Amino acid sequence: MTDVVLSVAGLGKSYDDVVAVDGLDFEIFKGQCFGLLGPNGAGKSTTLGMLEGMEEPTSGSVRYFGKPFPADYQDRVGIQFQATALQDFLSPFDNLKLFSSFYDDPIPMDRLIDQFRLNDFLHRDTRRLSGGQRQRLLLALALVHNPEIVFLDEPTTGLDPRSRRDLWDVVSELKADGRTLILTTHYMEEAEVLCDELLILSHGKTLLQGAPKKLIKEAGVSDLDTLFLSLTGEPLVKTQEVIE
Amino acid sequence: MSSILGSLRRMKAIFVARNLEYLRDRASFGWNLVFPVLIVFALAVVFSGPPRALFVVTAIGTESLPEIVKFPGVETIIDREDKALDRLSRQQTDLVVKIVDGSVDYWVNGNSASGAILELLLKYTENRPLQRGETDGEAIRYVDWVVPGILGMNMMYSALWGVGYVVVRYRQSGYLRRLKATPLTKFEFLSAQVLSRLLVTLTASVIVFVGTNLMLDYKMVGSIALLLLIALIGGLAMITLGLAIACRTESKEFADGLLNAITFPMLLLSGVWFSLDGSPEWVQSIAQALPLTHVLEAARAVMLDDAGLADIALNLGLLCGFCVVGMGISIKLFRW
Known part of the structure; x- marks a missing residue:
C-alpha cells in the first residue's frame, strides 16, 4: 500500500462567500479504504466531488498518481452518488445494459448481477426497489467498467440494518479485490469496520486524520463516536439509533 | 474509428433507454x-353545421367598399389580393372585390353557388363599372383546414415538453450528474434525446394522421413524402427549441413556465385554430418568428393546395435555421 493514487494539496472550494472546503492536505493510497467523516455541512460531499473530478476546486489541487487528472479519468473511477435518480420505468437490467454501453470493455452483466445479488429484482421498475436493493444496483452501476477507484457517498444512509450489513459485505469484497475506495459516512461503526484511514472534517477543515484504531487509542476514548463528539460537539449516528 | 463507434454506441444506448421510458409510460x-x-373529432362535430354568416366577402383595400357588404348576413374581411384569391379558391370566401379607379374588380369561384348569388347581388346594387374574374377550387371544410393545426400542435407539445421538461427533470433528480460521471458526452446525450423524441413525434403524427383520415376523410391532395419532410424538420426545430430551454434550467416549475410562455403564443398566433388573414401586420410579423407558423403554412400548402418543394422552400429553410440555432445554443450552454 505504498502508491499514492490521489494527493490533495491546499484544496479549497467556495460558493460565493461560503467556504465549503478550506485548505485540505492528504493522500490516498492504492488499495486503501479512505473514509471522510463529519457532521452535515462539514464539506464531505464537496471534497468527494473534487476528488471525483465532478467539481472544480477554487484553490489547491488534486493529483492522480502525481499528475493532473488524465482525459480518461472518468473511465478510471466509479461513483455512487448520495442521491441519484434513474430513468423512470427502467429495470435494473435495463440500467445495467445502458451503463455498460457507455464503456468499451465493461464487466459482463452476469457477473455484476451475481456479485451484487440483483437477480431477485432484475426486471422490476427501479422506482419500486427497496433502499438496499437500490443501493446495490447503484453500486453495480458504479462498477460496470471495472474502475480503479470507487467513490461511495453515504452508501448506507437510510438503509435498514440488514441492508446496511449486506452493503458492508459488498464493500468488503471490493476491498478484497484491491480497489481503492473512498467513502463518506455518518456512521461510526461503518467507518470502523470498513475504513483503513479516516479524515474527520468540520467546517471544511481537517480536525483529525489517521487509522481508526490509532485515533481511538491516541485520544484515550472508547470508540470513534466519543472521539467525534469530543472533537466537534456533534454526535455521529450510531447504528443502534438506525435500528430503533 | 473506434471512438466514433463508441460514440454511436453510447448515443444508441441513451436513445433506446429514452424510448423504453416513453413506451412504458403508458399514460403519456x-x-x-x-x-x-x-x-379532431370534437371540432368535426362542433363545426359540422352551416357557417354563422350567410356569405363572406373579402375586400382588397378598405376604400369605398361596395354596397353589398352592408347586406345582413354578409361578413366582410379585409386582406391582401393573393391571400384573398387563395381563400376564394378554397371557398373560404364567396366573393373578392377590389375598387380600382372608380371601377369594381371582383372575382368569384365558378364552383360556388354562394358566389353566384353574391355576383347577382353585386350587379344589382353596384352602379360603377364591373370587371369580372373567376377562380375555381373545391370548398374545404373546417376540419380539412384545422387538421394540420392539430397535428402541428400535438407535435409542438410532444417536442417541447418531451424534451425540455424531461431534461430538466433528469437534472433536478440528479440523473444528469450521474451521466456526467460516465464517458457520455454532451453531444451524444443531446443527439440521442433529439432522435428519440423525433421518432416518437413522427410516429405519433403518422398514427393520428392516418387514423383520423380513415374516419373523417379530410382533404390531402399533396405529396405524403413532402408532408413527412415538413414533420421531420418542423419536429426537429421544436425539439431543439425545447433543448435550448432545458439546457440550463434547474427547476421543473420554471421550465414549466418557460415552456408555457413559448407554446401559448404559438397556439394563438401560428394559425392552429383560426387563420390570421386580415389580422394586423404586427401580429403577422410575430407569427412569422414562430416555428409552428412555418410548419402549418407548409403543411396546409401541401395538404390543401398540392404545393411542391419549391413552394414551401422558404418555410423549410427557416425551420432549418431554427434547428441550427436551437441545437447550437443547447450544445454551447448545456449543463449536466
Whole structure:
C-alpha cells in the first residue's frame, strides 16, 4: 500500500462567500479504504466531488498518481452518488445494459448481477426497489467498467440494518479485490469496520486524520463516536439509533 | 474509428433507454395519441353545421367598399389580393372585390353557388363599372383546414415538453450528474434525446394522421413524402427549441413556465385554430418568428393546395435555421 493514487494539496472550494472546503492536505493510497467523516455541512460531499473530478476546486489541487487528472479519468473511477435518480420505468437490467454501453470493455452483466445479488429484482421498475436493493444496483452501476477507484457517498444512509450489513459485505469484497475506495459516512461503526484511514472534517477543515484504531487509542476514548463528539460537539449516528 | 463507434454506441444506448421510458409510460404514450384524435373529432362535430354568416366577402383595400357588404348576413374581411384569391379558391370566401379607379374588380369561384348569388347581388346594387374574374377550387371544410393545426400542435407539445421538461427533470433528480460521471458526452446525450423524441413525434403524427383520415376523410391532395419532410424538420426545430430551454434550467416549475410562455403564443398566433388573414401586420410579423407558423403554412400548402418543394422552400429553410440555432445554443450552454 505504498502508491499514492490521489494527493490533495491546499484544496479549497467556495460558493460565493461560503467556504465549503478550506485548505485540505492528504493522500490516498492504492488499495486503501479512505473514509471522510463529519457532521452535515462539514464539506464531505464537496471534497468527494473534487476528488471525483465532478467539481472544480477554487484553490489547491488534486493529483492522480502525481499528475493532473488524465482525459480518461472518468473511465478510471466509479461513483455512487448520495442521491441519484434513474430513468423512470427502467429495470435494473435495463440500467445495467445502458451503463455498460457507455464503456468499451465493461464487466459482463452476469457477473455484476451475481456479485451484487440483483437477480431477485432484475426486471422490476427501479422506482419500486427497496433502499438496499437500490443501493446495490447503484453500486453495480458504479462498477460496470471495472474502475480503479470507487467513490461511495453515504452508501448506507437510510438503509435498514440488514441492508446496511449486506452493503458492508459488498464493500468488503471490493476491498478484497484491491480497489481503492473512498467513502463518506455518518456512521461510526461503518467507518470502523470498513475504513483503513479516516479524515474527520468540520467546517471544511481537517480536525483529525489517521487509522481508526490509532485515533481511538491516541485520544484515550472508547470508540470513534466519543472521539467525534469530543472533537466537534456533534454526535455521529450510531447504528443502534438506525435500528430503533 | 473506434471512438466514433463508441460514440454511436453510447448515443444508441441513451436513445433506446429514452424510448423504453416513453413506451412504458403508458399514460403519456396513450395521451399523445388520444388527445389529438379527440380534438379532431370534437371540432368535426362542433363545426359540422352551416357557417354563422350567410356569405363572406373579402375586400382588397378598405376604400369605398361596395354596397353589398352592408347586406345582413354578409361578413366582410379585409386582406391582401393573393391571400384573398387563395381563400376564394378554397371557398373560404364567396366573393373578392377590389375598387380600382372608380371601377369594381371582383372575382368569384365558378364552383360556388354562394358566389353566384353574391355576383347577382353585386350587379344589382353596384352602379360603377364591373370587371369580372373567376377562380375555381373545391370548398374545404373546417376540419380539412384545422387538421394540420392539430397535428402541428400535438407535435409542438410532444417536442417541447418531451424534451425540455424531461431534461430538466433528469437534472433536478440528479440523473444528469450521474451521466456526467460516465464517458457520455454532451453531444451524444443531446443527439440521442433529439432522435428519440423525433421518432416518437413522427410516429405519433403518422398514427393520428392516418387514423383520423380513415374516419373523417379530410382533404390531402399533396405529396405524403413532402408532408413527412415538413414533420421531420418542423419536429426537429421544436425539439431543439425545447433543448435550448432545458439546457440550463434547474427547476421543473420554471421550465414549466418557460415552456408555457413559448407554446401559448404559438397556439394563438401560428394559425392552429383560426387563420390570421386580415389580422394586423404586427401580429403577422410575430407569427412569422414562430416555428409552428412555418410548419402549418407548409403543411396546409401541401395538404390543401398540392404545393411542391419549391413552394414551401422558404418555410423549410427557416425551420432549418431554427434547428441550427436551437441545437447550437443547447450544445454551447448545456449543463449536466
